[in-house]
Amino acid sequence: MTMKLINVAFRNISRNRRRSLLSGIAVAVASMSIVFLFALVQGMKDDMGRNLATYFTGEVRIRNAQYEEYERYNPMHLTVDWESIDRALAQREDVTAYVPRVTFPSAFYVNGGNHPALGLGADFAREAEFQDLESILKEGRIPEAGKNEMLIGALLARDLKLALGDKVTIISSTAARGNNAITLEVAGIAAFPVASMNSQYFWIPLDRAQYFLRMDTGVQEVLVKVEEHERKSAAAIKEQLEAATGMQLDVKAYQDISMIYGFIELAQYIYYFIGIFFLLLGSTVIINTTMMVIYERMREIGTLSALGMHGKELTKLFFLEGTVISAIGAFFGVLLGTAITLYLGKFGINFTDALSGIDMEISSVLYPSFSIWTAIIVYIYSVVVSSLATLIPSRKASRIEPVEALRYI
Numbered sequence: 001m002t003m004k005l006i007n008v009a010f011r012n013i014s015r016n017r018r019r020s021l022l023s024g025i026a027v028a029v030a031s032m033s034i035v036f037l038f039a040l041v042q043g044m045k046d047d048m049g050r051n052l053a054t055y056f057t058g059e060v061r062i063r064n065a066q067y068e069e070y071e072r073y074n075p076m077h078l079t080v081d082w083e084s085i086d087r088a089l090a091q092r093e094d095v096t097a098y099v100p101r102v103t104f105p106s107a108f109y110v111n112g113g114n115h116p117a118l119g120l121g122a123d124f125a126r127e128a129e130f131q132d133l134e135s136i137l138k139e140g141r142i143p144e145a146g147k148n149e150m151l152i153g154a155l156l157a158r159d160l161k162l163a164l165g166d167k168v169t170i171i172s173s174t175a176a177r178g179n180n181a182i183t184l185e186v187a188g189i190a191a192f193p194v195a196s197m198n199s200q201y202f203w204i205p206l207d208r209a210q211y212f213l214r215m216d217t218g219v220q221e222v223l224v225k226v227e228e229h230e231r232k233s234a235a236a237i238k239e240q241l242e243a244a245t246g247m248q249l250d251v252k253a254y255q256d257i258s259m260i261y262g263f264i265e266l267a268q269y270i271y272y273f274i275g276i277f278f279l280l281l282g283s284t285v286i287i288n289t290t291m292m293v294i295y296e297r298m299r300e301i302g303t304l305s306a307l308g309m310h311g312k313e314l315t316k317l318f319f320l321e322g323t324v325i326s327a328i329g330a331f332f333g334v335l336l337g338t339a340i341t342l343y344l345g346k347f348g349i350n351f352t353d354a355l356s357g358i359d360m361e362i363s364s365v366l367y368p369s370f371s372i373w374t375a376i377i378v379y380i381y382s383v384v385v386s387s388l389a390t391l392i393p394s395r396k397a398s399r400i401e402p403v404e405a406l407r408y409i
Contacts, residue, residue: 023325028333031382035337035375039345039368047363051194052254054131058098058223060234061257062241065248067220074105076175079218084245092237094227099123099130100219102209106172109181110160117156118201119170121209121219130225133190140164140188145205149187155199157189164189174214182212193363230254319391326386334379341370 053059062085064078082100089098102121107114124142127133133142133151143149152162162168169183184204192198210216226233230253238251348365 020325023322024329024332027326027329027382027386028336031330031333031378032337032340034378034382035334036341036368038374038378039337039341039370040349040366042371042374043345043367043369044362046369047366049254051363052257053223053225055192055194055197057252057254057257059226059230059254060224060237061250061252061254062222062224062237063220063250065250068250074173076102076104076173076213076215076220077177079175079215079220080222080249081245081247082217082219082222085222085241088241088244089222089224089237092240094233094236096225096227097126097130098222098224099126100206100222102206102213102215102220104172104209104213104220106170108160109169109171110162114171115160117170119172119209120201120203121206121213122203123206124203130223136190136192138189138191140186143187143203143205145207147187147205148182148184148208149204150184151188151190151203152186153198153201154189154191155195156202157186159199162186170212172213174212175218176214178214180212180214182208193365195362195364198364231256315391319387323383323387326383330379330382330386333382334375337378338370338375341368344368345370 062080064080067075067078070078086098086100089095100123102119104119104121105116106119107116124133124145138154140151143151157163160168164186166186167183168186169181171179171181174180184202190198190203192201204212206219210218224233224237234251234253234256238249241247241249241251345368348367350365351362
């Protein structure tokens with residue numbers, strides 16, 4: 001009996017091609033949108049995680065315990081003991097790389113005026129193990145330790161009309177709350193992937209930053225990369241370092257530092273619910289077309305009822321029709337969404353203009369992240385939701401009396 005119903009279902013679908021095509025397209029569009037939306041959100045999450053870990057916080061960040069409380073006052077004197085931290089981290093097997101850094105607000109003295117910028121003191125020899133700065137070099141080279149040189153973001157260099165070999169004076173507050181100035185030569189221009197890093201930051205050798213800011217051998221923060229379980233590693237590192245240095249330290253995983261990253265994690269779950277509404281919206285087309293089919297096929301329903309097909313059989317027939325349409329529509333929708341995602345995952349989506357002037361740790365070019373498991377789940381999810389939607393009109397068809405249906409003859 002089931003095989004006969006399946007044959008009848010396929011016959012009815014092929015007989016009413018326009019209605020079937022309309023229903024299938026609705027499910028396909030919803031499935032395609034969900035696959036791409038999930039891939040884009042995952043791509044944003046992965047991208048922000050990489051940028052945070054590379055440029056801003058590391059996977060685990062180590063600071064003076066009081067720094068965050070007074071951060072708005074630029075407390076350059078609240079440093080950490082880099083030498084002790086270096087010795088302790090070198091003994092940990094879960095730590096894959098770590099770098100000391102100093103970030104400071106400053107101003108470029110150019111053409112008789114001051115232009116705000118953010119300086120970053122880095123140990124470029126260690127940075128080579130932490131990230132690939134060479135790959136983002138647009139011109140020039142990496143600054144050398146002991147030399148008054150800088151690596152500047154391409155947009156900042158463009159805005160200030162600076163080129164390789166130009167010298168510029170930098171003004172900033174020191175750890176002793178005084179003012180100091182240093183003249184730096186542009187050794188390299190880098191095209192950082194993050195808009196804010198590209199338009200606001202310049203990098204100088206760590207030893208020159210410490211000298212310029214009167215910080216002795218102290219550093220503002222240490223960024224760490226670990227093998228896995230960032231939060232667990234952060235807790236273990238904090239316990240070890242406080243015992244080794246005798247200092248109170250602020251040690252956090254990047255997920256607990258960036259508020260925007262937390263919002264993206266939350267948005268990912270919100271989009272799961274949005275996906276439900278996308279499919280329910282697509283399913284309404286199936287409901288409407290199935291209702292239309294029922295009213296147009298009253299004579300057929302009456303005939304089938306008169307021949308003994310009642311209740312569950314009629315419900316099953318219309319349910320099978322909806323399931324087949326949903327399965328085919330979802331398949332092509334997921335296939336198209338996958339193709340779009342893979343294409344954009346290779347070439348990226350350029351958000352340079354949209355992110356211009358926005359201080360976010362997201363790259364100017366985003367690459368959607370495709371997951372085969374996500375595609376499979378979306379397909380199954382689409383078929384189940386769309387098929388269940390057909391139960392509403394199917395149950396109505398099952399309650400139609402043969403005499404009532406035969407009146408339409």
